[in-house]
Amino acid sequence: MMFFEKDESEKIGKEVIKNLFYFSENQMLDCNQYVIKNNDTGDLSLFDAGNGISLAGLFKGMEKLNLNYENITKVYLTHEHVDHVLGIYKLMQILKDNPPEIFAYDKATKILEEGDETKILPVALGITAKRFGVEIIPLKVNDLNHIEEIKISSEFGFQIHHTPGHSPGSICYYEPDKKVLIPGDLIFKGGSFGRFDFPGGSLKMLINSIKRMKNLDVKFLLPGHMGISENGNKSIELTYRMIESMGSFY
Numbered sequence: 001m002m003f004f005e006k007d008e009s010e011k012i013g014k015e016v017i018k019n020l021f022y023f024s025e026n027q028m029l030d031c032n033q034y035v036i037k038n039n040d041t042g043d044l045s046l047f048d049a050g051n052g053i054s055l056a057g058l059f060k061g062m063e064k065l066n067l068n069y070e071n072i073t074k075v076y077l078t079h080e081h082v083d084h085v086l087g088i089y090k091l092m093q094i095l096k097d098n099p100p101e102i103f104a105y106d107k108a109t110k111i112l113e114e115g116d117e118t119k120i121l122p123v124a125l126g127i128t129a130k131r132f133g134v135e136i137i138p139l140k141v142n143d144l145n146h147i148e149e150i151k152i153s154s155e156f157g158f159q160i161h162h163t164p165g166h167s168p169g170s171i172c173y174y175e176p177d178k179k180v181l182i183p184g185d186l187i188f189k190g191g192s193f194g195r196f197d198f199p200g201g202s203l204k205m206l207i208n209s210i211k212r213m214k215n216l217d218v219k220f221l222l223p224g225h226m227g228i229s230e231n232g233n234k235s236i237e238l239t240y241r242m243i244e245s246m247g248s249f250y
Contacts, residue, residue, distance in 0.1 A: 011054060011061035016220055017178060019155060022228055023061045026054040029083045031224045033058060034182060035067060038153035043073040045152050046100070047173065047182050048224065049087030052134045055094075058087075069094075074101045076150070078184025078224060079170040080108035081198070082121055088112075089134040102141045103150070105162060107200070108169030109143040122199065144171065158182075163213065165206025166194035172213060179219035181232055186210060189221060189229040191238035207243050214240050 011023040011033070019037040034047040044067060050058060059069045072095065077085055085108075092099050104112060111119045115138035117129055129136045144150070144160050150173075151157045158173040166185045173182040181187075185194035186209055193210060196203045218232030229235045 009057050009060075010064070011057040013061040013065050015065065016222070016228065017180075019153070020178075020180065021062075021065055021067065022222060023058055024227075025050075025225060026057050027051075030054050031083045031185075032222070032226075032228070034222055035062065035072075036152050036156055037067065040154060042071055043153075044069075044071045045074045045076060046072050046091075047076045047222075048078055048084045048184070049075055049091060051083050052086040052090045052132045055087050055090050070098075072100050073098075074103065074152075076173065077102070077104040077108060077112075078172070078182065079167045080104070080111045080120070081167060081185070084184065084224060085112065085120065086129065086132050086134050088139065089129075089136065092139070102139060103144055104141050105160070105169050105171040106143060106145040107167070109141045109145070111169070112139045112141045114138060161212065163209035164200075165196055165202050165204075165209045167198060168200040170194075170209070172209075174216055174218075176217070179217055179232070180222065181213065181216060181218045181220070181236075182222045183213065183224070185224045187213060187221065187236055187239045188223045188226050189235050190226070191235070191242045192226065193239050193243050194224075203243075203246075207240075210236070210240050210243055 013023040016022050021035040023033045025032050030051045036045045117136040161172040163170050163172045163186050196206045221229040221232035221235050
């Protein structure tokens, strides 16, 4: 399947811990997504919006787990890359009568507020937003810069860690009580890490960001791609060793 073809296949989902759900990426230029349910209100918080093409598949996966997409009230983005943000435009259109709040960090916030397609979809990719069935428009975004913690529900409160290297606007969300880390494309399971050759990327900053995350106590590593890990500390340590050794060659 080409990455810009329509994809309504169900995103496979599972409950990682109570009221925190994981939905796997469907195709190239898509991403894993996470949903947290507020048991007190029924509201849902979505972490990363995917590429837009797979949105129908996310809804199908959510339905299987008795989650109604119409209850999404907040969307938290890990960074500004196409595979994580394009879905927000389609989601805002679908939920136009009760649109969710959008949260991002600094550079990512500015790009989304400007609505400049060339910054969201670099020319080098050779594709346009229309290929994904979305229209890039300026969005109102809540900037998480200078925010240390967000309260999702009585059960979940996430620390905000700015972790540049993969992109300037990259952040990690860390829940210390439940030892959950949502790192976007900073760290992956099995020792992998995010690319640093995109515009605004930096190997030096990536190494430093991973080093800082190594100091956290993480059980559940919920990355933007590939599988999740229930041995987060081990994955982060392995990733740090891999990228630190690589850094000596640059």
